[in-house]
Amino acid sequence: MDYEVLPHTADLRIRARGRTLADLFRGSLRGMSSVMRSAALEMSPTIKREIAIAAPDEPSLLIDFLSEALSSAQVNREVYNGATFEELTTRSLRAILHGVPVDAFEKDIKAATYHGVEIKETDEGYEATVIYDI
Amino acid sequence: MVPLTVFQKITTCLWEIPKSYRADMRVPARVYATKEILEEAGRDSSFDQLVNLATLPGVQRYALVMPDVHEGYGSPVGGVAATAIEEGGIISPGMIGYDINCGVRLLRTNLAFDEVKERIGDLGTAIFREVPSGVGRGGRMKLSTAELDAMLRGGAGEMVERGYGDAEDLEHLESVGALAGADPEKVSPTAKKRGHDQLGTMGAGNHFVEVQRVEEIFDHEAAAKLGLRAEQVTVMIHTGSRGLGHQVATDYIRIMLGVMSKYGITLPDRELAGAPFTTPEGQNYFSAMTCGANFAWANRQLITWEVRKAFQEILDTRDQALEVVYDVAHNMGKIEEYEIDGRKKRLLVHRKGATRSFGPGHSEIHESYREIGQPVIIPGSMGTHSYVLVGTAHAMAESFGSSCHGAGRTMSRHAAKRRVRGDMLKRELEGKGIVVRSGSMAGLAEEAPFAYKDVDAVVEVVHRAGIAKKVARMRPVAVIKG
Numbered sequence: 023m024d025y026e027v028l029p030h031t032a033d034l035r036i037r038a039r040g041r042t043l044a045d046l047f048r049g050s051l052r053g054m055s056s057v058m059r060s061a062a063l064e065m066s067p068t069i070k071r072e073i074a075i076a077a078p079d080e081p082s083l084l085i086d087f088l089s090e091a092l093s094s095a096q097v098n099r100e101v102y103n104g105a106t107f108e109e110l111t112t113r114s115l116r117a118i119l120h121g122v123p124v125d126a127f128e129k130d131i132k133a134a135t136y137h138g139v140e141i142k143e144t145d146e147g148y149e150a151t152v153i154y155d156i
Numbered sequence: 157m158v159p160l161t162v163f164q165k166i167t168t169c170l171w172e173i174p175k176s177y178r179a180d181m182r183v184p185a186r187v188y189a190t191k192e193i194l195e196e197a198g199r200d201s202s203f204d205q206l207v208n209l210a211t212l213p214g215v216q217r218y219a220l221v222m223p224d225v226h227e228g229y230g231s232p233v234g235g236v237a238a239t240a241i242e243e244g245g246i247i248s249p250g251m252i253g254y255d256i257n258c259g260v261r262l263l264r265t266n267l268a269f270d271e272v273k274e275r276i277g278d279l280g281t282a283i284f285r286e287v288p289s290g291v292g293r294g295g296r297m298k299l300s301t302a303e304l305d306a307m308l309r310g311g312a313g314e315m316v317e318r319g320y321g322d323a324e325d326l327e328h329l330e331s332v333g334a335l336a337g338a339d340p341e342k343v344s345p346t347a348k349k350r351g352h353d354q355l356g357t358m359g360a361g362n363h364f365v366e367v368q369r370v371e372e373i374f375d376h377e378a379a380a381k382l383g384l385r386a387e388q389v390t391v392m393i394h395t396g397s398r399g400l401g402h403q404v405a406t407d408y409i410r411i412m413l414g415v416m417s418k419y420g421i422t423l424p425d426r427e428l429a430g431a432p433f434t435t436p437e438g439q440n441y442f443s444a445m446t447c448g449a450n451f452a453w454a455n456r457q458l459i460t461w462e463v464r465k466a467f468q469e470i471l472d473t474r475d476q477a478l479e480v481v482y483d484v485a486h487n488m489g490k491i492e493e494y495e496i497d498g499r500k501k502r503l504l505v506h507r508k509g510a511t512r513s514f515g516p517g518h519s520e521i522h523e524s525y526r527e528i529g530q531p532v533i534i535p536g537s538m539g540t541h542s543y544v545l546v547g548t549a550h551a552m553a554e555s556f557g558s559s560c561h562g563a564g565r566t567m568s569r570h571a572a573k574r575r576v577r578g579d580m581l582k583r584e585l586e587g588k589g590i591v592v593r594s595g596s597m598a599g600l601a602e603e604a605p606f607a608y609k610d611v612d613a614v615v616e617v618v619h620r621a622g623i624a625k626k627v628a629r630m631r632p633v634a635v636i637k638g
Contacts, residue, residue, distance in 0.1 A: 081426075096350050128596070
């Protein structure tokens with residue numbers, strides 16, 4: 023599994039792992055999407071959304087990426103189950119989100135937060151834990 | 157984790173973490189709690205988050221947390237921090253939180269529970285139909301950008317202008333249901349798109365509409381002023397600014413992170429990012445937050461109309477007008493004046509999961525309530541008591557006119573779901589005479605009463621500490637959730 027949901031008293035905590043930074047970002051996205059609409063993760067994507075983000079550092083870039091995907095999902099009523107990265111540096115990215123339309127969300131995620139976020143390098147690659155307000 | 161040995165006991169309900177605990181603290185930090193609540197909250201990161209509030213530039217006197225404390229994602233829930241506007245004090249969008257002006261409105265009927273008890277199930281069904289969660293389909297009102305902008309400026313008053321309520325409804329809303337200075341230009345197009353069809357929707361999570369009966373009156377004089385009496389049917393609405401507010405916070409936390417170095421601000425948590433209130437970024441956020449707050453008041457006003465419609469449909473009488481008792485915000489930044497070291501100062505009071513509790517005589521309280529203090533509405537967890545209290549002079553002197561906001565979680569949603577299934581919980585609550593209408597059984601399980609602190613104990617702390625005074629206690633008879 024590229025992500026796992028961990029306990030938090032009130033909100034939602036998801037840890038993602040990836041061999042590469044792109045895998046980590048994708049895993050985090052899929053973790054968030056699994057809470058929004060779990061069945062959407064296994065569906066063949068029919069929608070593409072282009073996004074481009076610049077941020078002051080790597081952890082902020084991850085949160086801004088997730089925030090952008092969350093806003094797009096809420097506005098367009100879609101859930102994204104994958105992403106391809108045309109560019110991914112420590113401070114900027116250009117990506118295409120792949121997703122499916124949904125009629126409703128299982129959970130109303132309000133936001134991806136910056137609280138305590140850090141991207142750790144591990145023996146297997148990268149790891150990050152993100153807290154979401156729900 | 158802050159060790160419990162660090163806490164200095166001020167009273168049996170108030171504890172202090174001295175400023176010397178961490179080098180970056182500008183002021184001490186205080187916790188309103190019994191020893192039991194203190195020990196329980198000490199198990200997660202609540203108090204580290206509280207200490208972080210004590211580092212905010214311009215923070216005055218002490219950072220505070222209320223007895224419904226639990227860990228959040230920046231501020232602990234129950235957090236209060238006041239920064240001095242004229243002394244470079246910052247405004248922190250992350251401290252105010254994503255659900256700007258999440259709050260509670262209480263309506264009173266002139267019906268006694270006995271008169272309607274046979275129809276409670278039908279009432280629950282009708283309210284469930286009229287007040288959508290908005291997590292799937294949108295609400296009944298789809299606004300153009302110009303109409304939405306008017307709503308962001310006018311709040312509950314604009315909703316009344318459109319025919320959803322009466323002018324008298326506005327008298328008993330905190331800030332009359334609209335803050336001044338809202339500039340819709342400061343709200344991003346994405347935020348407007350997220351919110352444009354969400355008015356009149358309650359959202360999910362801990363948001364709800366509840367039909368209640370007044371179980372006990374503690375202060376008969378104040379209750380009479382508020383039009384509350386034993387056995388009366390009341391309705392409570394708990395929701396906020398929905399996707400619009402969430403996006404405003406998201407947008408501005410990102411902006412603040414980008415400008416902190418310009419203002420020489422470093423903070424222990426990115427999520428608390430802020431800028432001095434008087435800077436362009438501080439002003440822009442405050443104006444956008446004001447829009448979010450007004451959107452939330454418009455939302456609770458439209459839900460009030462929806463609840464009235466449900467009552468009319470089921471009870472078919474003309475004499476059950478639902479009147480507004482009061483409407484409070486519990487995630488908000490407000491400009492308020494307090495005396496600090498003998499000097500009057502203009503402060504930006506951040507409340508995250510804390511309710512304003514202005515004491516008697518305050519000019520911002522409507523004259524009909526002014527002599528008793530501002531009503532403070534405390535929703536309990538599902539199936540447990542809710543309370544009405546009033547603010548006190550002591551709160552003005554000691555807690556920046558603030559009190560608690562609810563029971564406060566003590567167990568994760570995940571753990572709650574492991575312990576009970578939604579359908580079992582529904583049966584259990586219905587066995588206790590509480591009708592449950594919910595769009596999601598899993599969502600219901602996550603909000604199980606055992607996942608929260610004992611609201612009676614939480615309210616007892618603020619009452620004993622003197623920062624709010626108990627007036628009435630209600631019991632739910634129908635719970636409607638998204």
